[in-house]
Amino acid sequence: MVFWKKLFNNTETTANSTTSSFEGEVLSSSDMDVSQSRIVFSTERDLDLYELEELCDRVGWARRPLRKVKKAIQHSFLVVSMWEIKGKKKRLIGFARATSDCAFNATIWDVVVDPDFQSQGLGKAMMKYTIKKLRSADISNITLFADPQVVNFYRRLGFMVDPEGIKGMFWYPD
Amino acid sequence: MVFWKKLFNNTETTANSTTSSFEGEVLSSSDMDVSQSRIVFSTERDLDLYELEELCDRVGWARRPLRKVKKAIQHSFLVVSMWEIKGKKKRLIGFARATSDCAFNATIWDVVVDPDFQSQGLGKAMMKYTIKKLRSADISNITLFADPQVVNFYRRLGFMVDPEGIKGMFWYPD
Numbered sequence: 505m506v507f508w509k510k511l512f513n514n515t516e517t518t519a520n521s522t523t524s525s526f527e528g529e530v531l532s533s534s535d536m537d538v539s540q541s542r543i544v545f546s547t548e549r550d551l552d553l554y555e556l557e558e559l560c561d562r563v564g565w566a567r568r569p570l571r572k573v574k575k576a577i578q579h580s581f582l583v584v585s586m587w588e589i590k591g592k593k594k595r596l597i598g599f600a601r602a603t604s605d606c607a608f609n610a611t612i613w614d615v616v617v618d619p620d621f622q623s624q625g626l627g628k629a630m631m632k633y634t635i636k637k638l639r640s641a642d643i644s645n646i647t648l649f650a651d652p653q654v655v656n657f658y659r660r661l662g663f664m665v666d667p668e669g670i671k672g673m674f675w676y677p678d
Numbered sequence: 679m680v681f682w683k684k685l686f687n688n689t690e691t692t693a694n695s696t697t698s699s700f701e702g703e704v705l706s707s708s709d710m711d712v713s714q715s716r717i718v719f720s721t722e723r724d725l726d727l728y729e730l731e732e733l734c735d736r737v738g739w740a741r742r743p744l745r746k747v748k749k750a751i752q753h754s755f756l757v758v759s760m761w762e763i764k765g766k767k768k769r770l771i772g773f774a775r776a777t778s779d780c781a782f783n784a785t786i787w788d789v790v791v792d793p794d795f796q797s798q799g800l801g802k803a804m805m806k807y808t809i810k811k812l813r814s815a816d817i818s819n820i821t822l823f824a825d826p827q828v829v830n831f832y833r834r835l836g837f838m839v840d841p842e843g844i845k846g847m848f849w850y851p852d
Contacts, residue, residue: 568782572781572782573781575779575780575781576779576780576781576782576783577779578780579755579778579779579780579781580779581753601779603777603778603779603783603785604753604777605749605750605751605753605754605775605777605787606749606750606752606753607746607747607749607750607753608742608746608750608787609750609777609785609787611777611783611785611821613779613782613783635849639851644850644851645848645850646848646849646850647785647823647846647847647848647849648846648847649821649844649845649846649847650844650845650847651842651843651844652842652843652844652845655845655847658847659847661849662849663847663848663849664847664848664849664850665845665846665847666845666846667848667850668825668826669825669826670823670824670825670826670846670848671823671824671826671829671839671840671846672821672822672823672839672840672844672845672846672847673821673822673823673824673829673832673833673837673838673839673846674819674820674821674837674838674841674844675809675820675821675835675836675837675838676818676819676820676838676841677813677818
């Protein structure tokens with residue numbers, strides 16, 4: 505099992521600024537065995553949709569038309585991806601995105617972490633990165649809809665269930 | 679008290695296509711006393727922000743910077759307004775907007791109906807119009823966050839609280 509320090513570097517960094525537009529924020533590794541690898545966060549939205557689909561497959565999500573996934577990414581306010589970088593190889597290991605009115609509210613959707621990288625604080629780190637990005641855009645009301653098994657995960661990040669009795673509600677077509 | 683038929687006309691109509699870009703959907707009046715007035719829905723987003731602020735004042739909402747309201751409207755996926763039309767006068771009596779990824783999810787925010795026009799089925803009609811517009815854009819997951827006193831209003835429109843244990847969660851800055 506690999507453990508990662510749950511610490512961001514203080515500055516935004518570029519993984520390889522000369523050969524790639526892949527910009528992100530580096531999470532340090534504390535494990536000697538993987539000293540050649542780093543975890544990097546990015547808000548680039550030019551993702552390989554097949555790689556994203558593969559990640560979603562790994563957590564058992566129902567497949568969605570890539571055409572619609574592409575459109576959803578294009579029209580999201582924020583797209584966050586998490587990568588394991590080993591030498592010249594990068595592997596997509598996490599994803600989240602948010603819709604927003606760019607002013608008051610944001611809603612986070614499609615939070616996924618590769619099962620091989622779960623339970624190491626990486627989901628938490630990715631969510632903190634996401635919150636930080638939304639806060640830097642002056643969004644104050646950050647919302648999401650959590651499946652029962654991840655409610656406590658989000659609670660630990662400071663999310664509240666039904667504050668002041670406000671209820672999340674869903675409408676689906678018949 | 680004025681009562682309105684809770685029925686849409688079957689076709690989209692233009693209130694005055696030659697002199698105005700104000701397009702909407704007409705809700706018929708069933709009250710003889712107000713036979714000269716109509717209720718019209720619109721998705722035009724070129725709203726008078728002061729008129730909108732006045733409407734929000736009437737339901738006791740905290741004021742928000744108009745600069746941010748303008749930005750939120752610009753970046754909403756759908757903006758719905760409800761108008762009372764009397765002769766050449768129109769009065770803003772309802773408002774709702776939705777953020778969306780244009781593909782899977784929408785979230786409805788800022789639903790407001792003028793107190794003078796509440797309890798007449800107009801809020802319900804405005805929400806049905808909003809849902810219809812989102813559905814016509816192929817959005818299947820329509821969500822919102824409901825204050826306790828309006829949960830049953832949304833239930834009657836087909837919204838479900840916490841389906842399959844999914845919880846609405848909020849993060850606010852400290």
